[in-house]
Amino acid sequence: AQSVTQLDSQVPVFEEAPVELRCNYSSSVSVYLFWYVQYPNQGLQLLLKYLSGSTLVKGINGFEAEFNKSQTSFHLRKPSVHISDTAEYFCAVSGGGSGTYKYIFGTGTRLKVLA
Amino acid sequence: DTGVSQDPRHKITKRGQNVTFRCDPISEHNRLYWYRQTLGQGPEFLTYFQNEAQLEKSRLLSDRFSAERPKGSFSTLEIQRTEQGDSAMYLCASSPRGWDSLWTEAFFGQGTRLTVV
Numbered sequence: 001a002q003s004v005t006q007l008d009s010q011v012p013v014f015e016e017a018p019v020e021l022r023c024n025y026s027s028s029v030s031v032y033l034f035w036y037v038q039y040p041n042q043g044l045q046l047l048l049k050y051l052s053g054s055t056l057v058k059g060i061n062g063f064e065a066e067f068n069k070s071q072t073s074f075h076l077r078k079p080s081v082h083i084s085d086t087a088e089y090f091c092a093v094s095g096g097g098s099g100t101y102k103y104i105f106g107t108g109t110r111l112k113v114l115a
Numbered sequence: 116d117t118g119v120s121q122d123p124r125h126k127i128t129k130r131g132q133n134v135t136f137r138c139d140p141i142s143e144h145n146r147l148y149w150y151r152q153t154l155g156q157g158p159e160f161l162t163y164f165q166n167e168a169q170l171e172k173s174r175l176l177s178d179r180f181s182a183e184r185p186k187g188s189f190s191t192l193e194i195q196r197t198e199q200g201d202s203a204m205y206l207c208a209s210s211p212r213g214w215d216s217l218w219t220e221a222f223f224g225q226g227t228r229l230t231v232v
Contacts, residue, residue: 005156006157009155041226041228044208046221048189051157090157101170101171101210103158107156107157108156
């Protein structure tokens with residue numbers, strides 16, 4: 001079975017500082033990986049995705065993530081955060097060759113950007 | 116607006132009552148998902164449709180929950196005899212079939228927040 005672990009439940013960071021949100025996944029087969037952002041009382045919005053190809057994936061709002069198969073990780077990074085980046089971030093995994101199309105989410109990381 | 120639409124956005128109901136939520140996916144998206152999200156948690160998979168066929172159901176989906184997608188367009192999620200533990204955000208998402216049948220991302224609606232009192 002697939003699973004996702006987000007190691008940090010909350011990450012406070014000062015504005016204009018870099019940030020890394022960690023995500024590890026568990027799967028015995030190849031996977032597809034996603035990062036979503038959720039603002040209060042809103043649905044989820046896709047930040048970026050890894051399906052295949054280059055392991056460094058660039059997304060919206062200046063975010064990027066690197067797929068590391070050996071470490072089964074897909075950490076999200078941004079070199080300089082803004083107040084507006086304050087939100088909940090979810091890592092998700094899908095695929096696996098079993099024919100299932102569902103997305104499995106982690107428990108989320110709350111990013112709080114401080115002025 | 117051509118995004119995923121959910122109705123209602125908020126629902127307050129008394130314990131024991133039945134509720135029904137509606138989801139209108141993005142046009143021509145053949146996959147539709149229902150998730151449940153409680154405070155401080157990530158979305159939990161409930162069920163998934165490919166066109167009108169319900170292909171997978173989570174064990175979380177007790178027999179009080181039923182979902183339909185007639186004609187492969189909009190979907191409804193019904194909860195019978197609601198319990199306080201059903202209080203959550205119910206999220207609907209849709210995704211298209213990729214050009215090479217690979218996964219693409221799921222597009223989420225704004226959710227329906229259910230409060231059972």
